Structure formats: structure tokens, C-alpha cells
Amino acid sequence: MRKMNCFMNGEKTLALYRLCWIVLLGIGLQGCGYEIEDIEEIEERMELQSSALEVTLNADQLTADIITFNWTEARSVSGESMVSYRTKLDVLGNNFGVATTIMSHEDEGVLTKSFSSEQLQNWANEKWGLPVNKPFTLQFRVIAEYEGGQAFHAPEVRTVTVNVQPIRTVVFDADKIFLTGSAINGSAKVELQRTVENENQYAVLLDLQAGSLEIPVEYEGATNFLCPKNSDGGLHDGTAVEVNMREQPIGWEIPQAGQYRLVVNMQKATCTIYSPATALQPKVVTWNADGGISRTTEVNELWMHGAINGWAAPIKMDCSVSLADPQVLIYQGGRTGKAKFIVYGENDNNKNLAYAFSCPLTGSGDKQELTLTIGKVSELSGGMSSAQRNSYYTIPAGANFLVFDLRNMTLLAEKR
Known part of the structure; x- marks a missing residue:
């Protein structure tokens, strides 16, 4: 019995001995273990500002800059790395997709980017496919990228949004536009062609005789007529006249025979007729x-x-x-x-x-x-x-x- 007690006491002593070593080893590892070092925080310097947070596109000054973005220089880095700036413009929600983004690499020393009313209006209609007359939100992004050298340097990225009120336009849809009336020889029906430079513009150059000229428009199986908005059928030679769409025609009076050029702009809702007296020359x-x-x-x-x-x-x-x-x-x-x-x-x-x-x-x-x-x-x-x-x-x-x-x-x- 005494031997059994001695044996059990010996095991307890051994267990306590082992436990002490485990505790001491843990303390030692804490004292001499590897320290986790924090990654050095990057101090970014670039700031981006817009000349306005809301703009209304200006139809009277289409080519003038309507919005300007300015940014400060990104941080400088040691070594041989050079910083360059890439800009992106898109509509909010497109996530700067390849098919929709207006992207450019800016020249050295350039820290500004401007856009005109004409650019934004055209991109809204043609590139971004936005509904006519509906306000939209632009996103402009600047990316400062580091190139050259052996070390990697994280880019700096800044983004700003701008609310845009587009130019209000009146757009008439058409499958085909024709000329009819007594000014056309016989019962002829002459089709206007879309111009190469503007798909919303139609034109024709043809010989007319004195009489009335009507402009029927075919769209989705229905025919209506482009008419002078003021119901005045007189010839405003060489001057763009506002038009609207009506079920019954109001014709233009052609005073004398000759070669006439007729231009219809469906986006601006205008019609211009040039007589021989105002004929456009090369x-x-x-x-x-x-x-x-x-x-x-x-x-x-x-x-x-x-x-x-x-x-x-x-x-x-x-x-x-x-x-x-x-x-x-x-x-x-x-x-x-x-x-x-x-x-x-x-x-x-x-x-x-x-x-x-x-x-x-x-x-x-x-x-x-x-x-x-x-x-x-x-x-x-x-x-x-x-x-x-x-x-x-x-x-x-x-x-x-x-x-x-x-x-x-x-x-x-x-x-x-």
C-alpha cells in the first residue's frame, strides 16, 4: 500500500514538473517570439475637385467648356518610378466599362480636364444611349499610376460625381421622309437621305417648280407631316424654321422654278430651304x-x-x-x-x-x-x-x- 502511494505521488510530481516546463516555455516564447510589424501606411496626396457639382448644358455656347476637373499631384516616391495620370469619364452606374468610358492619358504636367456642352450632349445621346431630356450623373475618375523602377507603388485613385441637366431637345422619329406636292414634277415622291455626319439630319438637292411643297414623314406605319410651327407656309429662304408634326399638311410655297436644297434636322426640329438665290457654294x-x-x-x-x-x-x-x-x-x-x-x-x-x-x-x-x-x-x-x-x-x-x-x-x- 505504501509502495502504491509512493508511486502515485511520484506521478503527481512528474506531472507537476512537466507542467512547470510548459509554463516556462510559453513564457520564454512570449519573450523572444517574432513581432508582427504593421505595414507602413501610405500617405496619399492627390485631391480631386470639380468646378461644379451640378451643371446645365448650354445650347448657345456648345463648344465652350461647361465643366472642369482639377487635381493635385500624387505623392512622390523614391527611386526611378515616375507618376502618370489617367482619366476616365462615364455615367454613374456603368462602372467605367470598356464600351462606355471616355478615357485618356494626360500629358506630363497636366492636372486638369475640361469638357464642353457639345461633348457631353453627344456622348449622352450616342455613346451612353441615355433617354432624351433626362438628367444624368457623371463620374470622373483620376488614377495616378507609378511606372518604372523595381519597387511596386500602389496607385492613387480619386472619383467625383456631377449631376447634369442636358440640353432640351425635340426629337421626331422617322423611318422615311419625303417631299410631295405641286412643286414636285407630276406626282413624284422624293425621299430625303440621312446625312453622313448626322443621323438626325436629312437633306436633298433637287429641281423644283413653282408650287406647294409638303413633307410627309413615315414612322411605324403611320404618315404625318412636318409643318412650319407658326403655320406660315412662306419661304424663309436660307433660314432655319421651327417645325412640328401634324396629321394634316401645311405646305411651303415655292415661288419659282430652280434647284433647291432642303435640310431637315429632326433633333433641332428645324427645316431650312435654300433657293437658287441662297444656294450654298463649295x-x-x-x-x-x-x-x-x-x-x-x-x-x-x-x-x-x-x-x-x-x-x-x-x-x-x-x-x-x-x-x-x-x-x-x-x-x-x-x-x-x-x-x-x-x-x-x-x-x-x-x-x-x-x-x-x-x-x-x-x-x-x-x-x-x-x-x-x-x-x-x-x-x-x-x-x-x-x-x-x-x-x-x-x-x-x-x-x-x-x-x-x-x-x-x-x-x-x-x-x-
């Missing part, structure tokens, strides 16, 4: 060819010349001439790069002397080079001076549709 330019020989050119085609073709044989653009205005030329192609647009395309010295359209000169009259912005109307300048012939616009990557308005001297680059 652009005509005069320039000095080789040897100082004076040349006069009617501009219905343009050629690209510059870095875009290595200053070799000019590239014929195969421009379309708008039905709405012979001074509107449309280029549909994928060539991008630095170019001027000349009125002569033969591969001789005259290509370097030809009248050229490109960006405006500097305030002091010197040559300069600028880059077109997709979706934004840019100023166009033309001439035969050395400075003008050595000025260039860069067509940005992705642009495949250029609209040259030689009457108003503007250039629009788009991606369609």
Missing part, C-alpha cells in the same frame, strides 16, 4: 504653286500630308461631301497621326506649297502642333503661309471619323 481657295503660279481650287477633296505619310506621297482621304452643305467634308477611315490637310494631292513639289488646313497659328502668328480630342469640336485654320503649311493636328488613336466644316472652320474627330 469652298474655293487660291494658292501659289511652284514657280509662283496662282491656282484656284474648289475644295471637295482633301489629302493628308505630314508625319502621317512620312512627307511622301499625300494620302487621298476620299472625303464625302455632305448633302446638307457642300462645305462640310467627311473622312471615314482609320489613319491616325500628325497631319495637315491639303487641297492638292499630286506627288510633286506643289504638295509642299498647297493650301493647307490645320490647327490655328499661335497668338504671335507662328506655326504650332496640337492634338485633336475625340468628341470635341476644334478650331480649324487654313492658308498658304509657311507657318500655316507647317502647322499640324495629330489625329488621336481610335478616331476614325473626321468632320471638316469649312464654312464655320471647325474640325470634329470622333470614334464611330
